[in-house]
Amino acid sequence: MLELKGVGKSFVNSGTxxxxxxDIDITVHDGEFVSIIGPSGSGKTTLFQLIGGxxxxxxGEIWLDxxxxxGKRGHIAYMPQQASLLPWYTVKRNVALALQLAGADKxxxxxxxxxxxxxxxxxxxxxxxxxxxxxxxxxxxxxLRALLSPQKLMLLDEPFGALDALTRLHMQQWLLSxxxxxxxxxxxxxxxxxxxxxxxxxxxxLSSHPATVxxxxxxxxxxxxxxxxxxxxxxxxxxxxxxxxxxxxxAG
Ligand SMILES: Nc1ncnc2c1ncn2[C@@H]1O[C@H](COP(=O)(O)OP(=O)(O)OP(=O)(O)O)[C@@H](O)[C@H]1O
Numbered sequence: 001m002l003e004l005k006g007v008g009k010s011f012v013n014s015g016t017x018x019x020x021x022x023d024i025d026i027t028v029h030d031g032e033f034v035s036i037i038g039p040s041g042s043g044k045t046t047l048f049q050l051i052g053g054x055x056x057x058x059x060g061e062i063w064l065d066x067x068x069x070x071g072k073r074g075h076i077a078y079m080p081q082q083a084s085l086l087p088w089y090t091v092k093r094n095v096a097l098a099l100q101l102a103g104a105d106k107x108x109x110x111x112x113x114x115x116x117x118x119x120x121x122x123x124x125x126x127x128x129x130x131x132x133x134x135x136x137x138x139x140x141x142x143x144l145r146a147l148l149s150p151q152k153l154m155l156l157d158e159p160f161g162a163l164d165a166l167t168r169l170h171m172q173q174w175l176l177s178x179x180x181x182x183x184x185x186x187x188x189x190x191x192x193x194x195x196x197x198x199x200x201x202x203x204x205x206l207s208s209h210p211a212t213v214x215x216x217x218x219x220x221x222x223x224x225x226x227x228x229x230x231x232x233x234x235x236x237x238x239x240x241x242x243x244x245x246x247x248x249x250x251a252g
Contacts, residue, residue: 001185002028002051002153006060008210009046019210020046024060026204026213028153031183035196038206039246044189047211048157051187052076064153077149081158083142085130092117092126095144102150116144120178136167143175147182156188160195172198173227180224193242197235198225205245215245 007024010017020043028034036044049055051062053073062070069075077098085094092113099109117126120140125133133141139159146154159175160168172195179186179199190196196203197219205215217238221229229235 001030001065002026002187003063004047004051004060005063007047007050007057007062008059009043009050009055010058010210021050022210022212024206024211024213026187028185028187030152030185032202033179033183033186033188033200035188035190035200035203036206037190037193037196037203037242037246038211039208040191042206042208043211044206045157048078048155048187048189051155052078075151075153077146077151077154079139079142079146079154079156079159081161083130083138085133085138085141085145087130090127090129091122091133091141094130094141095148098145098147098149102148112148116148117141120144120174134167135163136171139163139171140174143178147178147184153185153187156186158189158191161191168192168195169227175199176225193239193246194230196242197221197238198227198229203242205242214248215242217242 004024004026007021009021010019024047026034036047038044050057053069053071053075056071061068064075092110095113095116096106096109099112100106104112114126117123122137122140125137130138143159160171163171176199188196188199200219203217203219204213205217206212207214220234
């Protein structure tokens with residue numbers, strides 16, 4: 001459903017051209033969870049901005065459901081690293097907005113938002129304002145908003161990067177269980193190999209300077225998954241192999 005074909009992007013800094021992305025081909029099928037992992041500064045955020053239509057491509061095309069969306073906005077649900085909830089609305093209203101965008105009337109949207117918040121363990125915060133939420137809770141609400149919004153593809157940009165290690169572990173397991181019951185197409189950017197292996201159906205490994213796809217890994221674990229995977233031999237072999245790919249000359 002999402003197809004990136006030969007995507008390339010360069011920036012000019014102080015008169016010098018820096019090629020950031022070169023000839024990137026990535027596909028995300030309906031209901032598939034794909035992660036992008038790459039060295040810091042390899043251009044993952046730039047790639048998301050291109051998919052979201054926030055800047056023009058230099059080369060290539062981006063297609064979504066048979067439509068060329070290169071340079072066009074509004075086709076994806078985006079979950080940023082820091083939740084951007086509206087501070088003047090309650091948690092319930094923040095979630096309801098996504099449902100209203102998807103066509104529900106306000107009363108229905110509020111009712112469904114309440115039910116969703118119950119389902120994901122945040123029922124007691126439904127009437128609270130976002131400042132009452134911890135970082136992990138804010139990201140749950142942010143994820144829920146992306147999940148319920150009308151766009152079919154979710155882009156998750158390092159969604160747990162700002163959380164402490166323990167909260168991050170809980171959030172990964174939480175996201176896994178919610179997503180496995182409500183499969184949407186997801187493209188996730190992460191620096192964490194464990195996170196990519198736990199959550200994804202496929203992992204795209206990027207090099208840097210310029211970023212190209214250096215490997216595609218089909219993650220062989222059945223679903224539903226649990227964090228017990230972390231102790232399996234194959235998980236650790238794959239982890240080591242991705243780590244070595246990221247360390248290889250030309251990767252970073
Ligand atoms: N608007 C811009 N103008 C000039 N250079 C830019 C611009 N945006 C990004 N860059 C450069 O492109 C490169 C890739 O940046 P980007 O933020 O996409 O990487 P990233 O992989 O998301 O980084 P990180 O993993 O550290 O978040 C960097 O060298 C950055 O300096």
